[in-house]
Amino acid sequence: MSPRPRLDHVRRPAILAAAAEVIRERGLENVRVSDVAERAGTSAPSVLYYFASKAELLKEALTSAEERYYEDLERDLSETESARERLVKIVGGGAGEGDYDAALWMELWARALRDPELAATRAELDDRWRRTIAEIVRYGQERDEFGPAQPDVFALLLGSLLDGLAVQIALGDAEVTPERAQDLSLALAERELNCELRAVA
Amino acid sequence: MTEAAATATERGARERILAAAVERIASDGIDDMRIARVAMDAGVSTSLVHYHFETREALLGEALEYSYERAGEVRLGEGEEADSDPERRLLAMIDQCLPYPGALRQDWVLWLELWLRSVRHPELGPTGARLYERMRAWLSEGLVACGVPEGSDPGEMADRVLALCDGLGVRVLIGEMAIEYAREQVWGYLAGELGLDASLAAG
Numbered sequence: 001m002s003p004r005p006r007l008d009h010v011r012r013p014a015i016l017a018a019a020a021e022v023i024r025e026r027g028l029e030n031v032r033v034s035d036v037a038e039r040a041g042t043s044a045p046s047v048l049y050y051f052a053s054k055a056e057l058l059k060e061a062l063t064s065a066e067e068r069y070y071e072d073l074e075r076d077l078s079e080t081e082s083a084r085e086r087l088v089k090i091v092g093g094g095a096g097e098g099d100y101d102a103a104l105w106m107e108l109w110a111r112a113l114r115d116p117e118l119a120a121t122r123a124e125l126d127d128r129w130r131r132t133i134a135e136i137v138r139y140g141q142e143r144d145e146f147g148p149a150q151p152d153v154f155a156l157l158l159g160s161l162l163d164g165l166a167v168q169i170a171l172g173d174a175e176v177t178p179e180r181a182q183d184l185s186l187a188l189a190e191r192e193l194n195c196e197l198r199a200v201a
Numbered sequence: 202m203t204e205a206a207a208t209a210t211e212r213g214a215r216e217r218i219l220a221a222a223v224e225r226i227a228s229d230g231i232d233d234m235r236i237a238r239v240a241m242d243a244g245v246s247t248s249l250v251h252y253h254f255e256t257r258e259a260l261l262g263e264a265l266e267y268s269y270e271r272a273g274e275v276r277l278g279e280g281e282e283a284d285s286d287p288e289r290r291l292l293a294m295i296d297q298c299l300p301y302p303g304a305l306r307q308d309w310v311l312w313l314e315l316w317l318r319s320v321r322h323p324e325l326g327p328t329g330a331r332l333y334e335r336m337r338a339w340l341s342e343g344l345v346a347c348g349v350p351e352g353s354d355p356g357e358m359a360d361r362v363l364a365l366c367d368g369l370g371v372r373v374l375i376g377e378m379a380i381e382y383a384r385e386q387v388w389g390y391l392a393g394e395l396g397l398d399a400s401l402a403a404g
Binding site for chain 2: 027171187
């Protein structure tokens with residue numbers, strides 16, 4: 001058996017981190033597997049041993065970044081019992097500069113159009129994000145912090161709004177700064193959930 | 202040929218090349234857009250394409266800009282004549298912001314590429330920002346015509362509508378959602394804010 005798998009826990013994350021960097025800098029279209037290998041301090045065959053294609057590098061880089069995001073988020077959310085504060089935290093992470101990797105996400109969107117596998121990845125990641133939002137809404141409704149909105153419909157609305165605002169931020173639109181994006185999103189949530197959010201932000 | 206006629210032909214060729222590139226990017230994707238193919242579609246030689254656009258990158262950048270400008274000029278007029286009733290007119294404006302099959306969808310595919318490239322090519326940013334600025338002003342005006350309640354800011358509402366259309370539209374484009382549903386969602390939000398007829402967007 002090849003000895004390489006024993007190094008999985010070291011190499012795989014290093015390759016993904018390198019891939020994310022290189023994709024961010026040049027765009028997937030201009031990335032060669034050998035660029036990723038060089039950045040990760042390994043060889044192209046070694047990269048291809050773990051990831052069959054550039055599309056898979058993109059998919060895995062985003063998926064592993066999401067894993068880290070949710071680990072941090074879970075810790076973050078458990079620090080407060082208030083549903084309103086939880087929602088504010090989630091909007092801050094989504095609309096703020098935070099961990100949102102616009103370059104990688106937009107690669108995923110653009111490629112999801114033509115690559116069914118990447119479309120499935122996008123749908124999975126999006127589902128998880130919407131479930132997270134909907135859970136907070138249900139939790140807040142149980143605690144009488146939020147009014148009677150449909151949690152899943154609200155999650156789609158807020159998630160879509162945050163995505164759209166992230167585009168405008170990424171485009172460097174002077175009108176839409178991260179702070180303004182947060183404010184625009186919280187105002188929409190206040191109206192839909194009939195609660196006061198900007199006071200706790 | 203006079204010099205003026207030569208210039209006019211040149212401008213015509215340039216525009217044809219851009220229009221052909223726009224269609225190719227929308228149908229094949231940016232990675233697979235080939236200069237030779239664009240030249241063939243535009244009915245010009247490859248060397249003429251290279252004459253107008255020094256590099257592939259330059260052609261891509263200008264094609265995207267061309268699509269943005271065209272959208273700003275053509276589309277933003279359309280909702281206005283559609284109806285004298287302000288609510289119907291506003292709904293028609295929202296429709297112009299969603300990827301309906303045809304030219305709108307084609308532009309959308311291209312913009313997705315523009316968004317993607319703007320992240321790494323800040324010089325494309327102003328083109329995008331210009332279009333958003335125009336759309337914001339255009340939408341604000343449609344919102345005001347429907348009566349924005351005291352204390353609400355039409356500019357803020359327009360920002361939200363644009364972001365919602367982009368966020369929902371991208372899901373429609375990828376095939377995750379029916380366009381009618383996206384339309385109802387945007388209208389539902391506005392109906393709540395402005396006290397409009399929520400059923401107007403249904404069916």
